[in-house]
Structure formats: structure tokens, C-alpha cells
Amino acid sequence: MNTRSIRLSMALGLAMMLGTGAAPALADxxxxxxxxxxxxxxxxxSGTASYMIWDVYDAALYAPxxxxxxxxxxAEVPMRLILEYHRDVGAEDIRKATWVALDEQYAGEERERLRPKIDAIQNAMIDVTDDDRYRLDWDPEAKRLxxxxxxxxxxxxxxxxxARAYFGIWLAEPPLSDKLRAALLSRVD
Structure with missing residues (x-):
């Protein structure tokens, strides 16, 4: 399998998120x-997003x-979402996985109205490698994403x-992964 095929498979796997859940090792x-x-x-x-036998990234959600x-x-409270990668993942693969979730959450005109905003944040993304950390912060008081x-x-x-839409990729219904959503919100009342 060539590198392009592996990357495409990873993108599809990220979109489907076949196996995710909380992992005891994440405490450290x-x-x-x-x-x-x-x-x-x-x-x-916190939880781990996996595709087949590969752990792709660990995720953690912080809130008051x-x-x-x-x-x-x-997005009514300050939040932080951290994604720590265990694999090389291209920005284009991240974009594809993102739109799988957003296409399920938003329809027609609402999705098209959001598209330029989503494209703006995604155009700032670059390829990631093992141990890279993307961090998404939302401070509603300062109005800063x-x-x-x-x-x-x-x-x-x-x-x-x-902020609501982008955090919603992991947290809104239907999320990118039901199991990862449950793991991220596992301590919320």
C-alpha cells in the first residue's frame, strides 16, 4: 500500500472513528x-481516537x-480541547473528517453559511506528526476562539x-465518534 493510499485510509478511518474510548493511561x-x-x-x-489497530490521537476536554x-x-462556558497525535495525519485528511461530522450536523443553507468560517480555521491547519498537539480554546467572556x-x-x-460548531465536531449530536464524545463528557453532570 503506498503512502497516498494509507493517508486516504486514515482519512476515512478518522471520519468513521471505529474504535474510541477512555484509556487509563491518559491520566498521565x-x-x-x-x-x-x-x-x-x-x-x-479524555479518550483515544483509533482507526483499526492504530491510535490516531488522544483527546481531552476541559471546562469549568x-x-x-x-x-x-x-459554547456558553470557557473550554479547551486538546488533541495529541500518535500518527502523521495530513491537514487535508483532518478537513475531510471534519466535514463528515459537520455534514451530519448541519443541512443545506445553514451548512453553507458556516462553510467560510470552517474553511478559515481549517486553512490555518497544517499536517501533524507524532506528538503534535492541536489545542482549541474558547473564552466566551473575551469572545476569543x-x-x-x-x-x-x-x-x-x-x-x-x-466555536460552537468546531467544538461540536466532537461534542454535538451526532459527533465524529459517539464513544469519544462520551469519554470527553464522562465527568460532566
Missing amino acids: TFDPENSLGDSTLTLQG PEANENAIVN TLSLNDETRFESDDREL
Whole structure:
């Protein structure tokens, strides 16, 4: 199988997310707390996104300890989502997987209205390699959505709708992966 075929298979696998869930080893990977602006965020849950036999990335969701699922899904509270990769994944593969989820969540005019916003954040993304970390932060008080790769800011926006939609890839119904969504929200009341 050539590299292009492997990458296409990975993109399809990312889109389907066949096997995901919480992993005990993740306790050492992610800190129990993070801060964002003036907010202290606690780890709400973590899981591993896998395709066939390969772990693709570990994910962790942070939000205020009192946040409920509705407030998180609707981007009403400060949040942080971290994706730590275990494989080389091309930005184009990430885009394809993203649109698999968004195409299920948004229809017709609403999807097309969101498309330029989604394209803007995705155009800031680059290929990732083993140990790279994408971090997505939303601070509703400062009205600031930030995408960082390895602590280098790649994108910023003040658009709450974009924050809700982009976090929604993992957290809204139907998510990219039901099992990963459950793992990320496992500590939310």
C-alpha cells in the first residue's frame, strides 16, 4: 500500500472513528486542571481516537467544574480541547473528517453559511506528526476562539457560532465518534 493510499485510509478511518474510548493511561497524558484567561478549567474527560489497530490521537476536554453538558455543547462556558497525535495525519485528511461530522450536523443553507468560517480555521491547519498537539480554546467572556499547534497560535476569531460548531465536531449530536464524545463528557453532570 503506498503512502497516498494509507493517508486516504486514515482519512476515512478518522471520519468513521471505529474504535474510541477512555484509556487509563491518559491520566498521565493530561493535567487535571488548565487555566484559560481568568478561568480554571478541570478535565471533563479524555479518550483515544483509533482507526483499526492504530491510535490516531488522544483527546481531552476541559471546562469549568460546574459546567453542564448543555452549556459545554452550546459554547456558553470557557473550554479547551486538546488533541495529541500518535500518527502523521495530513491537514487535508483532518478537513475531510471534519466535514463528515459537520455534514451530519448541519443541512443545506445553514451548512453553507458556516462553510467560510470552517474553511478559515481549517486553512490555518497544517499536517501533524507524532506528538503534535492541536489545542482549541474558547473564552466566551473575551469572545476569543484560538487554535494552536504545539502552543503556536494558528488561528483566532471572536465568533461564538464558529466555536460552537468546531467544538461540536466532537461534542454535538451526532459527533465524529459517539464513544469519544462520551469519554470527553464522562465527568460532566
